Amino acid sequence: MKEVLIIGSGISGMMCAVRCAEKGMHVTLVSPFPSERSQSVMAAGGINAVKTEHEQGDSIESHIEDTLKGGCYINGKQAVKGLCENAGGIINYLESIGTVFSIDENGQPMRRAFGGQSHKRTYYCGSSTGKQIVSALVMEIRRFEAAGIITRRLGNCFHSALIKDGKCYGAVFFDEHTYSLEAVYADATVVATGGQNALFGKTTGSTQCDGYTAGKLFMQGAVLKNLEFIQYHPTTLETSQKRMLISEAARGEGGRLFYYENNKENRVYFMEDKYGPNGNLMTRDIVSREIQAIGKDVFLDVSFLEKSIIDKRIPEIRDLCRKYRNIDITKEPIPISPSVHFFMGGLAVHLNHETNIQNLYAIGECASMYHGANRLGGNSLLAAVYSGSVASDSISGRNGIEKHPDFTNIIEEEKKELYSRLESSSQFPSMYIRDMLAETMQKKLGIVRDEKSLSEGIEDIDYDLSVVDQIKYDSSVLPYFNYSLKGLLTIARATMTLAKERKESRGAHYRSDYSDTDDSLACASLISYDNGNYKVWLDKEREYES
Ligand SMILES: Cc1cc2nc3c(=O)[nH]c(=O)nc-3n(C[C@H](O)[C@H](O)[C@H](O)COP(=O)(O)OP(=O)(O)OC[C@H]3O[C@@H](n4cnc5c(N)ncnc54)[C@H](O)[C@@H]3O)c2cc1C
Structure with a gap:
């Protein structure tokens, strides 16, 4: 039986798990907390779709055009087409598993207007749409869990991926129950860890979404995309x-x-x-x-x-x-x-949601594909559900891995590093660095940025990065908050770098020193990491849209 490892159990992770289970694959679904505490639960306003009962004049083409326009035309066009064309079916599916959408006196589904949309096409459940969708998906997960097809691992935080020669074979987790690092091998690994809210301290989102997983994967060779586009609500x-x-x-x-x-x-x-x-x-x-x-x-x-x-x-x-x-x-x-609310950028993925690393997929808010330079309200729940489904289709069409390389030595080294730094009597407050980072991000990467603020932000982060390998871990907090620090600083540095490199204003990225939109920059920005060096380029060939 093919093994699928899914990291993160919000709406995208659960959707992918259910679809993979339906296709006869065994799924290990990992997260520190139950799905009922994921950020997806907070989604209030609704989910977009054009169905048969649409408002007069509305159409799927119009949903596509609004989404591309909102994203300043740097979204993946083919991907947006797939998203909007499948939206009606997604609403039907969610209803079929028990999501109760609001209806009017005549029993017709109600829709509301959301910003940047030419028609009322946001379906909703009172003001708790996310909660309703999560509850329905949790019931599906339980059904497969009872049959032994899905296995939940709660109290587990991502540590690192098992990657060799550009292929992923699973991941290592810190297990809060055993207080140990444990490896999970898989034929396909799916990252569904949400946005990077905690990088900015207080935001509308969950502190569980801190960007560490994307940051660590970036350090391990994954390409990141469009990080400079951060939506302030x-x-x-x-x-x-x-x-x-x-x-x-x-x-x-x-x-x-x-x-x-x-x-x-x-x-x-x-x-x-x-x-x-x-x-x-x-x-x-x-x-x-x-x-x-x-x-x-x-x-x-x-x-x-x-x-x-x-x-x-x-x-x-x-x-x-x-x-x-x-x-x-x-x-x-x-x-x-x-306030900081949503991240249009994240792990760069192809149309099937696979990253540049073979067998490593990214879905939901941690992946960058549908929203371009700015997301329309109601489109991210849709993208979370859709991307989970798309990834499961791709995984099911692949052959499994016959034999994985031996990672024992690497895992033992990682354990040694973690425990030697934890046992230290030093009281270095790693949470203090997190707080300082949040202050830097809020001040230097605000709604309006310029060369000076971004250069200062990079300088602050580079200082922290220069000492992070030497600091002792703070034993008064969970090991995760210590070992995640370098990944957080690295993705923060990548974000500042892309914001500094994009010398124009577009969508959610507004530069007071370059207030015009530059047509020659109308494509996604990409960044890769090699041992402390950052390489930035524009996706002019639209490699990450195919
Ligand atoms: C307040 C609020 C309201 C919103 N309202 C709407 C709306 O009305 N309509 C709309 O379309 N969108 C809305 N959004 C956005 C939308 O809710 C999210 O984009 C979407 O739910 C993200 O789903 P996800 O599955 O990608 O991630 P999440 O739901 O964020 O789930 C991430 C999962 O990853 C896990 N995780 C994180 N880090 C690790 C780690 N290191 N190791 C292991 N697991 C980890 C978490 O525990 C969680 O299970 C809203 C967002 C917020 C904050």
Whole structure:
């Protein structure tokens, strides 16, 4: 039986696991926490598709065009076509496994408007779409788990991949139960570890998504792509632990952005003033930059909506504002500001989601393919489901590996390195370096960047990289937080480098010193690593779109 190893159990990892299991392969599904705690659960607003009951004038072609336009035409065109053409079938599939989408009085599925879309095509489940999809997929996983076709490994964190001569044979994990490094061999290894939120400290996303796996794979030879395109979500609410997302659904239902003038006497609806009646639903990069440019407190008002609409369509926004900031959104506006939210860049993959390393696949948010320079809301849940399915098709069509090389010595060396550094009595606070890195990323790679800020960011990270191999591990935190440090710093350095190299403004990458879009740069950027050296090039041949 073919063995598939899937690292990460959010929506993309689970979807791939279910599809592989259906095709008769055995799957080992690994993550530190249960799927119910993955970032996918946080997805609130919905998932895009054009089905037969679409809004008048809408079409699959229009979904494709909106997605390419939002991505500033550097998305994989053929991949986007596949994504949009399969979206209707994906909604049907999700319904068939128990995802309950919201319906109107006539029993028809409801759709809402999301930024940058020409039509209402975002299907949703109240404001807990991600939670509903996760619950449905978890039930499928359990079915296969009971039959012994899927094996879960919880409490396991990725350490490194088993790669030799450009081929992947599995991965090594830190197992929190045995407190040891353990190898899992496989015919195909699929990375589904989400975005890089924790690199930036407080964001809308999960701290589990820190970019380490992509960073380590980069150090082991995988190519990364489009890292400079980081989506700031314009409407987030500050709380003590994280930035809570005020989903685009609030603006989709009619919510209005404004700031006060004249001692709160006047409200200025700046997005509507500048962009017309649909101004509040401009793409996220534009709204974020406009908010930052205001330089004053900005608010989102939904209080004028009928209470029944708030209760029915955005109840979680109502509840989170009440719970975290004691704000009653039916009566008062919500104070918002932009925050890091989504990563368009990640591991470079071909159309079948295989990386440049044979038998190593990447899916979901950790892979870069569909969103180009900017993602439309509702397209990433779709991409998570679709990419999991695409990877499973490719894996099932391949022959298994007959014999893997012997990695025993390498694994023993890695164990020795980990334990020798852990046993040290030194109290070097590795969490401090993580915090410093987050500060650098927030300050130097913000909504607006320039040569100076990016050069300073690179300098800060290079200093940390120059000492990271010497530091002792902090035994008061899990070993993962220590050994992951170098991978985190390396992917952060790669991100700053690509942002510095792209001397233009495009989508979510805005340079104050190069504010125009340069047509000669209308393609993806790629970066590889060789023993501390970074090589950057543009994918002019569109190698990673085939
Ligand atoms: C607040 C919020 C709201 C959103 N709303 C929407 C929306 O309405 N519509 C939409 O389309 N998109 C939305 N998104 C984006 C979307 O939710 C994500 O892009 C998508 O769910 C990512 O799924 P995934 O499977 O790639 O990764 P995740 O769900 O992030 O799962 C990653 C998995 O990898 C595991 N993992 C991480 N690191 C390691 C490691 N080192 N070792 C082992 N395992 C590891 C994690 O534990 C987890 O199981 C939202 C995102 C956020 C943060």
